[in-house]
Structure formats: C-alpha cells, structure tokens
Amino acid sequence: MPLAAELKSRGLPITRSRRAIAEFLDASTAALSAIEIIDHLHSQGITVNKTTVYRELDILEREHLVVELDMGDGLKRYELSPRQHHHHLFCASCKKVVCLPVEQDLGEVEKQLENQTNFKISGHDLKFFGTCSDCLSITGRDQDE
Amino acid sequence: MPLAAELKSRGLPITRSRRAIAEFLDASTAALSAIEIIDHLHSQGITVNKTTVYRELDILEREHLVVELDMGDGLKRYELSPRQHHHHLFCASCKKVVCLPVEQDLGEVEKQLENQTNFKISGHDLKFFGTCSDCLSITGRDQDE
DNA sequence: CTCTGTGCAAACGATTTGCATGATG
DNA sequence: CATCATGCAAATCGTTTGCACAGAG
Helix, strand or coil: CCHHHHHHHCCCCCCHHHHHHHHHHHHCCCCEEHHHHHHHHHHCCCCCCHHHHHHHHHHHHHCCCEEEEECCCCCEEEEECCCCCEEEEEECCCCCEEEEECCCCHHHHHHHHHHHHCCEEEEEEEEEEEECHHHHHHHCCCCCC | CCHHHHHHHCCCCCCHHHHHHHHHHHHCCCCEEHHHHHHHHHHCCCCCCHHHHHHHHHHHHHCCCEEEEECCCCCEEEEECCCCCEEEEEECCCCCEEEEECCCCHHHHHHHHHHHHCCEEEEEEEEEEEECHHHHHHHCCCCCC
C-alpha cells in the first residue's frame, strides 16, 4: 500500500504537503534526507516549509512507516520501513544509498559478542562505502572536457 | 609511543592544552567526543577553549594519529589510530564505545558486492548497538531505591 | 469550537571560522 | 619578526520549537 493510503487508513488527513512527501518517498529507491525532499518538492513547484517536512518525517517514523538511516555524513535519511533487515551501500560522491540483502548471519555474531562482552546487544548496522558506477564514469572522464 | 611524544617528534610544540588532550586520548579506552574531552579537562581544573579542542583533534586527524568515528548520535568521536581494522560496540546508555576484533572477512563480501553492484567499494563500517553490563546493572535495579 | 496541519522566526547544539592576541624560537 | 597556539565571538548548518493562524470536521 502506498504511504499516503497507509496514512489515510490510520485516520490522518491527506493534505497536499503530506501527499507530496509521501509520494516522493514511495517513488524513491534511495533513502532521502529532509533537504533532498525539500529541494525536490521546490523543483516541482511545490512550496513546503522545511518545518512541515521535518514534522512529516517525524510522524511517518512514529507510525513506523519509515525508518531513520544514518550514513555518517551528518544528515538524517529516511527510507520506507523495510520488510526485511538489510544493509546499505553509500556513494560518497552523489550520496545515493543502495540497499543490500543480508549476506551473512550477524545475529550469530551478536550472540557470540554478548557472551564475550556482557553487552546486551540490540542490533547492528553494517554499511559499505564507495563510489557508484554513475559517479565512476563521470569522474573517470578527462577533466578537460 | 604516547601521542604527545609522537607530536613532538613531528615538530609540533607540546603545549599545556595539547599535552592534556593527548594524554586523555592516550589514557582512554573509549572513543571520545570533543565535548567529553572538554568536560573532562574542565573537571581536572584545566581550562581549554572548545575551539582549541576541535582544532587539536583536526591536527591529530591530519597527522593520522587519531581517526574519526561516527556512532550515529550526532557527535564526532575520535580514537587512537588502530593498528588493525576492527568494529565497534556502542552502549546506548552511557555512550561507551568498545572495540571488537574483526570476526569475519568482510573484504570478501566487498568483492562480491563490487561485482553485483558496480560500486567501487572503499570500505565498510560495522557497528553493534546495545547496553553495556554496567548500565544493565544500574537500570536493572529496583526503580524505587 | 476543536483538532491538525502549516509557515515563519527564533532557538538549538555541535562544529567551524574570523580575527586579535600571546607565547616561543 | 615569523610561526603557530589560543581565546572569544560570531557564523554555520541541519534540525527543533514556539507561536499564530488557517482549514476541515
């Protein structure tokens, strides 16, 4: 179910801002920051105040429809709540975030760590960093062009 | 070699602030934020301006004597440059950061990912989150005490 | 009238920068 | 005097908050 419909089914009114933000999140394969959402909407001629965007993201998070994602560059990003646990790949150049299926059972590792460290482990976060093929082909070109 | 000595060997003068910051980093097993360093020094009666601390951390990073660490809570932390790659465990309660030896060869996974995704992968970051035994024993106590 | 949603301005908090001063060689 | 360290205030930047108002039920 699309985000907007999901919100509506929970009794939240579908306003123009809410619909625009929800649809952009639905349409995007990448995790989005508030700033990216604002810029995108403005480029579409839709004026939304940043406060509205931040508040909307809070609501979506509270409704567990999106989750916060931290790629370590100081921006909070949000992605649709994943059906299954996965990891991320982050392009240092264009900031694109690609989702990756889980490759190995880190849950096993967590149990081992609990025994070794006496921590109660609640989860993990595995990120890969690099440059995506798009950015590679751009930066790979002759700089004089 | 202690941090301060290392800095001196590189021609940087050892001032009171520099020594204090370096010694605290040397003595600490955890990754430290600028704020933690400032608070600690102030509690020791050593007045250092925050600007000085931030600048000192920049210098140490530029000299590759410390590395920046992002635990996703909005603060930059710094740890002595590790001799070997490792991962981290982060206590959500007291913000303690514990280092972990590498459990598995994620380098292998990186190669697989490069083939699957066309990313050029430069590294990864694996963090575990939870609560340390100290904090567990505190929060586990009867709240009425 | 009572909710929310909205916008604007101001506050926030960690970090950075500009600029003047101080210490050291 | 030349260099670098230092302190202070102000700026920055993403994010949050306070407050007033608009719009729907």
